Amino acid sequence: MGARIAAKDVKDGQALPHWSYPVVRQDLVRYANASGDGNPIHQDEEFAKSVGLPDVIAHGMQTMARMGQYVTDWTGDPGALELFKTRFSAMVVVPADGGNTVTVAGKVAETLEGDRVKIDLVATTPDGATVAKGEAIVTLG
Amino acid sequence: MPLNKAFEGREFAESPPYEVTAESIREFADAIGDPNPLYRDETAAKEGGYDAIIAPPTYLTKLNFIYSAEMMLDPDLGLNYALVVHGEQEYEYRRPVKAGDVLVAKPKIASITAKGRNELLVTEAVVSTTAGEQVAVARSTIVSRGTAPQEG
Numbered sequence: 001m002g003a004r005i006a007a008k009d010v011k012d013g014q015a016l017p018h019w020s021y022p023v024v025r026q027d028l029v030r031y032a033n034a035s036g037d038g039n040p041i042h043q044d045e046e047f048a049k050s051v052g053l054p055d056v057i058a059h060g061m062q063t064m065a066r067m068g069q070y071v072t073d074w075t076g077d078p079g080a081l082e083l084f085k086t087r088f089s090a091m092v093v094v095p096a097d098g099g100n101t102v103t104v105a106g107k108v109a110e111t112l113e114g115d116r117v118k119i120d121l122v123a124t125t126p127d128g129a130t131v132a133k134g135e136a137i138v139t140l141g
Numbered sequence: 142m143p144l145n146k147a148f149e150g151r152e153f154a155e156s157p158p159y160e161v162t163a164e165s166i167r168e169f170a171d172a173i174g175d176p177n178p179l180y181r182d183e184t185a186a187k188e189g190g191y192d193a194i195i196a197p198p199t200y201l202t203k204l205n206f207i208y209s210a211e212m213m214l215d216p217d218l219g220l221n222y223a224l225v226v227h228g229e230q231e232y233e234y235r236r237p238v239k240a241g242d243v244l245v246a247k248p249k250i251a252s253i254t255a256k257g258r259n260e261l262l263v264t265e266a267v268v269s270t271t272a273g274e275q276v277a278v279a280r281s282t283i284v285s286r287g288t289a290p291q292e293g
């Protein structure tokens with residue numbers, strides 16, 4: 001379908017609007033069932049604490065999935081994505097009471113030939129931790 | 142104990158065919174909380190220029206659990222699952238995965254390197270349809286905490 005953002009409207013260094021999403025325990029149970037990652041550190045508080053974690057933590061790939069949505073919502077076309085990578089740098093701790101919130105921010109790191117751009121992504125939690133950094137290359141319209 | 146470097150470059154058997162259903166895409170999209178109609182509504186997908194419902198970019202993680210098992214669980218590799226953390230994930234896409242695809246993955250261990258006290262195990266899998274069309278290449282970096290060979 002092609003991206004709804006035109007390459008000519010995008011500049012090096014341009015910031016994308018940031019976006020926040022809540023993460024609660026129930027999200028992790030649903031993600032575990034749909035993804036096939038049944039590791040109890042993502043669902044079972046007692047188990048997570050028994051292996052030295054502060055509490056239940058989100059799946060890294062659940063964070064990456066939300067970062068992917070951030071990019072595909074911006075371009076408007078998931079098929080515009082050519083490369084997507086994420087480095088997980090801290091845990092998203094998800095307490096039973098209130099969960100957590102992750103904020104994703106992006107910027108145009110580089111305009112490339114063929115109406116393509118490289119987007120740098122960073123995901124943070126309210127305590128100031130950078131939980132993931134990512135990079136996406138997308139073809140714009 | 143350090144990982145077995147002899148596994149570096151080792152290729153593993155192609156994974157069994159995995160059929161991508163519209164239902165599994167919808168379930169995955171619901172689970173990640175992404176309401177995009179291209180992941181659920183055939184009419185929206187067609188209007189978007191796709192001949193079937195497409196899958197979110199990280200849907201491929203479902204395959205990862207299938208094709209990684211043989212590599213990761215080989216006792217000669219020496220990977221202790223209790224010490225493992227997912228460090229990085231990378232996908233190169235040729236096109237979106239879509240409902241009706243029957244996918245196979247050809248995995249290998251690309252590298253095993255020490256970084257400080259940890260070891261980094263990089264796996265790479267080429268994901269194709271059973272008809273031979275390449276769909277994506279997936280690379281995962283697994284951190285094996287504290288298993289790097291120590292000098293002296």
